[in-house]
Each structure stands twice: as C-alpha cells, then as structure tokens.
Amino acid sequence: MIQDIAPLTFHNQYRRRLPGPHDQVLIYQGESVAVLRGGNGELRLPSRGDLGNAADEDFRYLFDISGIGYFLYLEKMPRAYRNSVESVRKLRQEKNKDICYAVATGFQLYVWYRDNRYCGRCGKRTEHSPDMRMLKCPHCGNEIYPKIAPAVIVGVKDGNRLLLTRYAGRAYKRYALVAGFNEIGETPEETVQREVMEEVGLKVRNIRYYKSQPWGVDSDLLLGYFCDLDGSDQIRLDHDELETGEWFEREEIPVEDDGISLTRAMIRAFKEGEIK
Incomplete structure (x- = not known):
C-alpha cells in the first residue's frame, strides 16, 4: 500500500x-x-x-x-x-x-x-502552537487539530464469492468494494453493517478487521473489514451511490493489486486465498 x-x-x-x-x-x-x-x-x-x-x-x-x-x-x-x-x-x-x-x-x-487560518468559533486569525501540530485562536482559546475522517472498506464475501462494486457519477470507474464514512455514535463494525445495507441491501455477520490505511488525499483513515453474507444474496443497489454490484468467484475476480490502495490489497487477499 x-x-x-x-x-x-x-x-x-x-x-x-x-x-x-x-x-x-x-x-x-x-x-x-x-x-x-x-x-x-x-x-x-x-x-x-x-x-x-x-x-x-x-x-x-x-x-x-x-x-x-x-x-x-x-x-x-x-x-x-x-x-x-x-x-x-x-x-x-x-x-x-x-x-x-x-x-x-x-x-x-x-x-x-x-482551511483553518481563521477560527471557526469567533473568526479571529489562528496561531500555530510552538510545541505541537495544533492551531489555536488567541482570542477565544479554540484549539484545532488536523482533520482525520475514519471510513470503512468492506469485503463482503459469500463462500468463494466476493462482492465488487462500481461507483456512480465518479471519474473512477474500476471495481471497488463497499465503503463509507463512520458516523456519529457508531462503531466501525456498525458502520460496516449500515453501509452494506444502504448501498447493496444485504445483511452481514462475522465482521472482522483486516488492515488500515491513511489516505491523505481525502484526509481519511481507512479501516478494512471482511464480513460474511447473512441471508439472501439478492443485491438491491443504491443507484445514487453505485453503478453496479456483482458477485465474483474467487478465480474470476478481474482486479489486480496496484500496490497503493487498501481496497486493492483486500481484493488481492481474497483472490489469492489469504482470506478464506
């Protein structure tokens, strides 16, 4: 990665x-x-x-x-x-x-x-702390730390099959995995369940952590999880988010690891049998 x-x-x-x-x-x-x-x-x-x-x-x-x-x-x-x-x-x-x-x-x-030259609370110019990576407002004392947005990447599997998706309305048209941001008040595991249900209409179980990745281009911290299908495999797409959602047998997955992204690393791990 x-x-x-x-x-x-x-x-x-x-x-x-x-x-x-x-x-x-x-x-x-x-x-x-x-x-x-x-x-x-x-x-x-x-x-x-x-x-x-x-x-x-x-x-x-x-x-x-x-x-x-x-x-x-x-x-x-x-x-x-x-x-x-x-x-x-x-x-x-x-x-x-x-x-x-x-x-x-x-x-x-x-x-x-x-984006933080000025305080979001009172509008005054912020100053850099001499001791740490933090911006502080000298007027109201507001302290601002670097933005890190947690998000999940989800490998949904059903025996020898993996669910691959393609985004709708984005320049990136290659296959990916279900993904989404962690919301207020939920654990990453709950995010996995919610995002899978919202994007493809599937229930999942046996959620387990795989790896993580800082993704500075979007200020994200990506958390990779694999999980098993729980019940029907009928996909119900959220067409605002996804263009396609398809099941692929392990041997037929048309994606290779690019050495860059967590998504590709997870697809490779399943394709090569690291993830059973």
Missing part, C-alpha cells in the same frame, strides 16, 4: 525547525503539486536549495522520512514552478512510493492549514 515505504521510515512528530538545503519542499496549488522530472521521467520534489531566495519563515515543517525533512511552502506557487505542477491524485500511481506518500500526506496537512 502507499504507506509501505520500508526500509525508509516515516516520522510525523511535529518539530519546530528550519529547513536545510537538502530538505524537500511541498508546493501545492489547489489539488496540484510542484514536481521536477529528469530526462527519463524520474520524479523528484524541489529542495530548499532550489528555492534559495525564499525566506526561512516561508516554510513549515511537516514530517521527515529517514532523516530528510519535508516542508510546506507557505507562499504562492513560485513562477519557476507554474508549468511543473501535476495532480496530487494522479501522482499516487508513481513508482517512487516514498514521494507519493509524502505528497499525499503533505496534502492532508496543506488542506488543514489552508
């Missing part, structure tokens, strides 16, 4: 420090990020040294990967990079998994900083 960058290690503790010349810089504009490509298409991010004229206060520390710091550029997109931006969502397909992970995770923090 996108976060599997070993032997490199990811450290997300907030540190109040300035960037060194070799530290990496994330420069976002909307849902795009500035990147550099070599003659062979090899991907890299700008370094602090590449932005030599920028002031140190124009950078905010985000995290580090194996000792290399990653910083958010706080000013507008520099003119030199305006023709070197690429979609944050499309970059997740790149082979440089550490860069993809850094771009996605950095984007989550970029959106949080962008």
Whole structure:
C-alpha cells in the first residue's frame, strides 16, 4: 500500500525547525503539486536549495522520512514552478512510493492549514502552537487539530464469492468494494453493517478487521473489514451511490493489486486465498 515505504521510515512528530538545503519542499496549488522530472521521467520534489531566495519563515515543517525533512511552502506557487505542477491524485500511481506518500500526506496537512487560518468559533486569525501540530485562536482559546475522517472498506464475501462494486457519477470507474464514512455514535463494525445495507441491501455477520490505511488525499483513515453474507444474496443497489454490484468467484475476480490502495490489497487477499 502507499504507506509501505520500508526500509525508509516515516516520522510525523511535529518539530519546530528550519529547513536545510537538502530538505524537500511541498508546493501545492489547489489539488496540484510542484514536481521536477529528469530526462527519463524520474520524479523528484524541489529542495530548499532550489528555492534559495525564499525566506526561512516561508516554510513549515511537516514530517521527515529517514532523516530528510519535508516542508510546506507557505507562499504562492513560485513562477519557476507554474508549468511543473501535476495532480496530487494522479501522482499516487508513481513508482517512487516514498514521494507519493509524502505528497499525499503533505496534502492532508496543506488542506488543514489552508482551511483553518481563521477560527471557526469567533473568526479571529489562528496561531500555530510552538510545541505541537495544533492551531489555536488567541482570542477565544479554540484549539484545532488536523482533520482525520475514519471510513470503512468492506469485503463482503459469500463462500468463494466476493462482492465488487462500481461507483456512480465518479471519474473512477474500476471495481471497488463497499465503503463509507463512520458516523456519529457508531462503531466501525456498525458502520460496516449500515453501509452494506444502504448501498447493496444485504445483511452481514462475522465482521472482522483486516488492515488500515491513511489516505491523505481525502484526509481519511481507512479501516478494512471482511464480513460474511447473512441471508439472501439478492443485491438491491443504491443507484445514487453505485453503478453496479456483482458477485465474483474467487478465480474470476478481474482486479489486480496496484500496490497503493487498501481496497486493492483486500481484493488481492481474497483472490489469492489469504482470506478464506
């Protein structure tokens, strides 16, 4: 999955420090990020040294990967990079998994900083805590922490069959699994039951946790679960959410693992017999 960058290690503790010349810089504009490509298409991010004229206060520390710091550029997109931006969502397909992970995770923090410049309680300008990743309103004391939205990915199985779905009204048209956000006052297991019933009209039992994944592009924390069909296998689609819902025998599943998403990892696990 996108976060599997070993032997490199990811450290997300907030540190109040300035960037060194070799530290990496994330420069976002909307849902795009500035990147550099070599003659062979090899991907890299700008370094602090590449932005030599920028002031140190124009950078905010985000995290580090194996000792290399990653910083958010706080000013507008520099003119030199305006023709070197690429979609944050499309970059997740790149082979440089550490860069993809850094771009996605950095984007989550970029959106949080962008959307919380002012206090949602009193409207005053917020200030960054010197000790932790938290924004605080100096007027009313409101404390704001990074947004993390829990959601479930659900592998509904019936013996040797797995339920695959396709979203309605989205650009992504490939097969996926039932999915949805955790709502107020419910456990993830209750979310599994509710989402499966809402999207495909099926009852499930024997709900069990598989794996999780941070999905920074949408500020999500994805929780993967498998469960067994309980009763009728007749699918009743919510057409506002899904275009199709189909049962596939294990050997006939037309999806391969992309090495990026929890959804694909779960489909592979069932297809290869890891999940019986």
